Amino acid sequence: MGLTKPHKRLLITGADGQLGCALREESVQFSNYEFVFATKKMLDITSKASIQNVIEAHKPDIIINTAAYTAVDAAEKDSDAAYALNQEAVRLLAEVCDQNAIALIHISTDYVFDGMASIAYTEEVVPNPQTVYGKSKLAGEQAIQALDTLTYAIIRTSWLYSAYGHNFYKTMIRLGKERETVSVVDDQYGIPTLANDLAKAILQLVTTLGYAHRGIYHYSNSGKATWYAFAKAIFESLEMETKVLPVSSEAFPTVATRPKNSILNCTKIVDTFGVSRPLWNEALQHII
Numbered sequence: 001m002g003l004t005k006p007h008k009r010l011l012i013t014g015a016d017g018q019l020g021c022a023l024r025e026e027s028v029q030f031s032n033y034e035f036v037f038a039t040k041k042m043l044d045i046t047s048k049a050s051i052q053n054v055i056e057a058h059k060p061d062i063i064i065n066t067a068a069y070t071a072v073d074a075a076e077k078d079s080d081a082a083y084a085l086n087q088e089a090v091r092l093l094a095e096v097c098d099q100n101a102i103a104l105i106h107i108s109t110d111y112v113f114d115g116m117a118s119i120a121y122t123e124e125v126v127p128n129p130q131t132v133y134g135k136s137k138l139a140g141e142q143a144i145q146a147l148d149t150l151t152y153a154i155i156r157t158s159w160l161y162s163a164y165g166h167n168f169y170k171t172m173i174r175l176g177k178e179r180e181t182v183s184v185v186d187d188q189y190g191i192p193t194l195a196n197d198l199a200k201a202i203l204q205l206v207t208t209l210g211y212a213h214r215g216i217y218h219y220s221n222s223g224k225a226t227w228y229a230f231a232k233a234i235f236e237s238l239e240m241e242t243k244v245l246p247v248s249s250e251a252f253p254t255v256a257t258r259p260k261n262s263i264l265n266c267t268k269i270v271d272t273f274g275v276s277r278p279l280w281n282e283a284l285q286h287i288i
């Protein structure tokens with residue numbers, strides 16, 4: 001049940017989002033695939049009819065689901081909306097994939113963990129989400145895993161950024177233009193992940209993904225940072241003179257608790273699919 005035939009057709013949901021845009025950019029390097037980029041307007045994954053219509057029209061071999069409810073703080077007050085997209089819509093999509101022998105690549109998050117571990121999280125660590133966002137994303141993972149005949153890969157990532165959408169990189173650039181000094185948290189650890197590097201890894205993985213590969217995989221760039229270190233590197237890369245002040249998490253109370261440790265151990269995806277993980281601070285120099 002390997003998926004190695006040429007001209008596989010890939011359908012990307014949430015195509016206007018951050019990762020969707022990165023996949024669109026990287027798709028030019030993968031001429032052996034046909035791509036269908038489905039924006040929310042074209043495909044609403046909360047609607048079974050919408051999913052079925054788009055599948056009927058485009059007959060994809062693989063669906064890459066980047067659509068999600070990603071507003072971590074807003075989710076605390078709007079859990080119905082978070083679960084509707086991150087659990088129920090994922091269940092619908094996975095069931096339709098299963099019924100039509102379509103493989104599913106789904107994106108998840110380090111927020112499924114409690115962030116209290118002292119070492120990097122492997123796929124074997126039992127999740128313990130502390131936020132509505134994390135709980136809803138875990139519920140989505142479980143909906144996929146419940147389908148015994150589905151070919152799937154769930155890829156958890158962390159600290160995603162790019163030139164598109166809302167993310168830390170863009171927030172720092174905006175603040176850096178407005179202020180001389182920016183205070184940034186220095187006691188939360190993670191690995192910034194350039195959306196284009198994740199997109200490349202996903203498209204590389206698609207080449208060999210088969211039923212035997214069903215499972216969860218972690219992917220991020222490599223190295224280690226705090227938000228403070230990330231902010232400093234962003235300003236340096238852009239030759240901005242903004243000063244960065246390290247502060248503790250207590251200085252920045254948020255509605256949803258942020259994990260202290262977001263570092264994912266990515267050995268499994270490298271060993272299984274041979275994807276590359278550039279150092280996060282080198283990846284930062286390649287942002288488009």
Ligand SMILES: NC(=O)c1ccc[n+]([C@@H]2O[C@H](COP(=O)([O-])OP(=O)(O)OC[C@H]3O[C@@H](n4cnc5c(N)ncnc54)[C@H](OP(=O)(O)O)[C@@H]3O)[C@@H](O)[C@H]2O)c1
Nearest residue numbers: 014016017018019040044045067068070107109157160165
């Ligand atoms: N950002 C991070 O730091 C981070 C970290 C770890 C994991 N992740 C995961 O990575 C994945 C991609 O994240 P991202 O940053 O690319 O997210 P994003 O920029 O928020 O993109 C999500 C896209 O989904 C669309 N969407 C919303 N509701 C939809 C629906 N009913 N049907 C179809 N599309 C819908 C959104 O459209 P509208 O904007 O028009 O609503 C948006 O274009 C998500 O699964 C996320 O949970 C993200």
